[in-house]
Amino acid sequence: MVTSEQVARRAGVSQATVSRVINGSKYISAEVRERVLAAINELGYEPDMVARNLVQRRSRMIALNFFAAEDELTFAKFGRTSKYFYLDVLKYIEQEAVSAGYDLLMPFRPRDKSPEGYIRSLQTRRVAGSIMLVPSPQDPRIQALLRAELPTVFIGSMIQGSAATYVKSDNIDSARQITEHLLALGHKRMAFLAGPVTSLSGMERMLGCHQALAQAGIALDTDLVCQSGWEMEESYKAASQLLDKRHDFTAVIAASDVMAIGALRALNEHGLHVPEDISLASFDGIDFSEYTIPPLTTMWQDRESIGRGAVQCLISMVEGKGQEPPSPLLVPTRLVVRKSTRSILP
Amino acid sequence: MVTSEQVARRAGVSQATVSRVINGSKYISAEVRERVLAAINELGYEPDMVARNLVQRRSRMIALNFFAAEDELTFAKFGRTSKYFYLDVLKYIEQEAVSAGYDLLMPFRPRDKSPEGYIRSLQTRRVAGSIMLVPSPQDPRIQALLRAELPTVFIGSMIQGSAATYVKSDNIDSARQITEHLLALGHKRMAFLAGPVTSLSGMERMLGCHQALAQAGIALDTDLVCQSGWEMEESYKAASQLLDKRHDFTAVIAASDVMAIGALRALNEHGLHVPEDISLASFDGIDFSEYTIPPLTTMWQDRESIGRGAVQCLISMVEGKGQEPPSPLLVPTRLVVRKSTRSILP
DNA sequence: CTGAAAGCGCTTACAG
DNA sequence: CTGAAAGCGCTTACAG
Numbered sequence: 001m002v003t004s005e006q007v008a009r010r011a012g013v014s015q016a017t018v019s020r021v022i023n024g025s026k027y028i029s030a031e032v033r034e035r036v037l038a039a040i041n042e043l044g045y046e047p048d049m050v051a052r053n054l055v056q057r058r059s060r061m062i063a064l065n066f067f068a069a070e071d072e073l074t075f076a077k078f079g080r081t082s083k084y085f086y087l088d089v090l091k092y093i094e095q096e097a098v099s100a101g102y103d104l105l106m107p108f109r110p111r112d113k114s115p116e117g118y119i120r121s122l123q124t125r126r127v128a129g130s131i132m133l134v135p136s137p138q139d140p141r142i143q144a145l146l147r148a149e150l151p152t153v154f155i156g157s158m159i160q161g162s163a164a165t166y167v168k169s170d171n172i173d174s175a176r177q178i179t180e181h182l183l184a185l186g187h188k189r190m191a192f193l194a195g196p197v198t199s200l201s202g203m204e205r206m207l208g209c210h211q212a213l214a215q216a217g218i219a220l221d222t223d224l225v226c227q228s229g230w231e232m233e234e235s236y237k238a239a240s241q242l243l244d245k246r247h248d249f250t251a252v253i254a255a256s257d258v259m260a261i262g263a264l265r266a267l268n269e270h271g272l273h274v275p276e277d278i279s280l281a282s283f284d285g286i287d288f289s290e291y292t293i294p295p296l297t298t299m300w301q302d303r304e305s306i307g308r309g310a311v312q313c314l315i316s317m318v319e320g321k322g323q324e325p326p327s328p329l330l331v332p333t334r335l336v337v338r339k340s341t342r343s344i345l346p
Numbered sequence: 347m348v349t350s351e352q353v354a355r356r357a358g359v360s361q362a363t364v365s366r367v368i369n370g371s372k373y374i375s376a377e378v379r380e381r382v383l384a385a386i387n388e389l390g391y392e393p394d395m396v397a398r399n400l401v402q403r404r405s406r407m408i409a410l411n412f413f414a415a416e417d418e419l420t421f422a423k424f425g426r427t428s429k430y431f432y433l434d435v436l437k438y439i440e441q442e443a444v445s446a447g448y449d450l451l452m453p454f455r456p457r458d459k460s461p462e463g464y465i466r467s468l469q470t471r472r473v474a475g476s477i478m479l480v481p482s483p484q485d486p487r488i489q490a491l492l493r494a495e496l497p498t499v500f501i502g503s504m505i506q507g508s509a510a511t512y513v514k515s516d517n518i519d520s521a522r523q524i525t526e527h528l529l530a531l532g533h534k535r536m537a538f539l540a541g542p543v544t545s546l547s548g549m550e551r552m553l554g555c556h557q558a559l560a561q562a563g564i565a566l567d568t569d570l571v572c573q574s575g576w577e578m579e580e581s582y583k584a585a586s587q588l589l590d591k592r593h594d595f596t597a598v599i600a601a602s603d604v605m606a607i608g609a610l611r612a613l614n615e616h617g618l619h620v621p622e623d624i625s626l627a628s629f630d631g632i633d634f635s636e637y638t639i640p641p642l643t644t645m646w647q648d649r650e651s652i653g654r655g656a657v658q659c660l661i662s663m664v665e666g667k668g669q670e671p672p673s674p675l676l677v678p679t680r681l682v683v684r685k686s687t688r689s690i691l692p
Numbered sequence: 693c694t695g696a697a698a699g700c701g702c703t704t705a706c707a708g
Numbered sequence: 709c710t711g712a713a714a715g716c717g718c719t720t721a722c723a724g
Binding site (some may be wrong): 044047049054098112117121262288326 | 347360390391392393395396397399400405407430433440444448449450451452454458462464466469470471472578582607608611614632633638
């Protein structure tokens with residue numbers, strides 16, 4: 001590999017000057033810059049990132065993590081149907097990171113399993129900052145991260161610190177909108193396939209539904225609220241159990257599209273047609289939601305704003321050192337009406 | 347951050363000795379090792395990866411790439427329905443990499459856009475090797491990669507080199523199996539939703555079907571072979587067009603589950619029921635294939651063997667330097683019979 | 693505006 | 709078995 005020393009020799013300047021040209025220092029005469037640039041091109045020089053990171057004490061890598069339970073890896077999570085939504089977010093994270101000149105690093109198993117060990121493993125890799133996808137708030141690594149003041153953006157979690165902020169969808173408003181949509185279609189008795197109680201977005205969505213119903217003067221029948229995990233299979237089971245007992249409701253709101261797909265199967269097996277017998281609505285707007293039979297009415301989440309926003313927040317913390325972290329980003333959602341909900345007004 | 351010098355001072359030894367203990371050299375007395383280990387624990391020392399990479403001239407990072415068209419990023423691809431299958435592969439890649447002590451690096455935009463620039467960007471990051479997911483064979487970066495002899499494993503592509511090998515499913519056998527399954531159920535007139543002609547796995551699957559039919563003495567009706575892209579929407583359109591013209595067949599084989607989901611929607615819109623009117627089978631075995639209505643009969647691909655195999659091949663090249671690259675891995679698939687195919691025998 | 697020198701935190705021959 | 713020294717390829721004060 002070509003080194004800066006070789007470039008320097010060829011251009012007849014010092015290594016320091018090559019470095020200045022590469023890093024766009026303005027204290028360089030046009031003539032010298034020209035010569036150095038020519039040498040760089042002729043030799044096909046590319047600065048060694050590792051050496052640069054060592055001396056600059058910081059790399060241009062952003063660590064990406066997606067943990068809840070310990071020891072879980074990042075991609076292991078994406079394989080799950082319940083995390084399918086985050087792929088799109090990741091896509092925009094990547095785009096934004098790359099165009100800002102940052103790489104993405106997927107973690108690694110630290111030799112030391114303690115929260116501090118995790119932080120150190122990030123530090124020894126000199127990551128510029130990290131983006132955490134829907135961490136559970138009680139994860140001990142979060143506190144360690146905040147304490148170490150490693151710049152971090154949390155997605156889907158409301159955690160802040162002196163070098164940390166968060167980005168998430170406005171779930172409460174989102175749930176209000178979908179409930180109002182159903183109310184407008186004449187639905188009064190609704191069942192809920194809610195996410196786990198430990199989940200922030202699950203609870204926010206439930207809350208939003210609650211608020212919209214309350215405003216319409218309708219009380220929520222707690223018997224019609226089923227707690228379920230985020231996986232397709234879990235919601236399938238939860239919906240099946242509910243349907244075994246009763247189906248005296250005209251609509252179901254599922255906490256995610258994936259959960260709705262599970263519910264759809266359960267409804268089908270109980271001989272119930274959507275939307276003729278029961279309306280079904282959900283959240284996220286993943287690709288598959290358009291290809292179910294019938295296509296799902298859903299609250300679309302703005303992955304692009306979430307993903308790009310997270311990277312922008314992070315970079316502003318990394319590069320604008322010493323300042324306050326940017327304020328949290330609350331991203332609006334959008335109602336997409338398809339075939340799974342219908343009016344039951346006379 | 348704690349440095350090896352501090353550890354050395356505390357343990358009353360030289361930096362070199364600390365390094366030897368960390369790297370498990372055997373020329374160390376038990377007594378000294380003990381003292382150094384104690385100092386490491388007391389100080390919470392973790393060696394600086396960047397400094398280590400600089401002197402060792404190689405990092406423990408594996409670059410992951412998933413490119414076809416230029417300028418496409420890795421996650422941008424995963425967001426597509428057609429790539430959903432690879433998430434599971436990635437999950438095992440990650441597991442295997444992490445347990446071998448390697449990190450995963452997602453690329454980056456090289457400043458120099460030429461194929462050589464791409465390689466240099468890998469080299470300046472000191473990546474140990476790279477894993478390429480289904481690259482299109484004509485991508486110029488592939489040749490550059492082979493020329494540079496950067497250890498590489500190609501997944502889903504048959505590319506070999508002095509430091510490169512590949513891992514893929516046995517698609518031809520897979521297609522033979524699914525066709526024989528349909529033949530055994532009495533189906534003789536089958537339609538095919540084939541992948542793009544430019545796709546290796548698409549063509550292999552078509553070929554396998556061809557072979558199985560030929561063996562049964564059945565000629566393939568070229569009018570019943572529809573070329574389509576891998577996306578759900580593309581196969582939906584292709585299937586719709588076919589169905590507009592005719593439906594004098596009893597079964598459809600789609601080149602992937604995602605394509606089958608698109609076809610299912612088209613069949614549904616044409617008032618055709620699966621499997622009563624038409625049987626439907628496909629490839630991959632993604633999670634969603636179990637939740638369509640009806641659940642799909644599919645050729646399940648062994649993501650674990652593919653993912654872990656790829657990493658093992660790569661690491662054996664990286665660490666066992668100078669030897670021949672490991673021979674390619676052809677991974678068998680498995681028929682999973684569900685509700686979308688049925689017997690039409692009298 | 694430019695160069696000589698020090699230094700980032702390790703590992704690795706080279707001696708002993 | 710252990711240490712002193714050199715060096716990995718850059719960047720960054722410090723002079724000039």
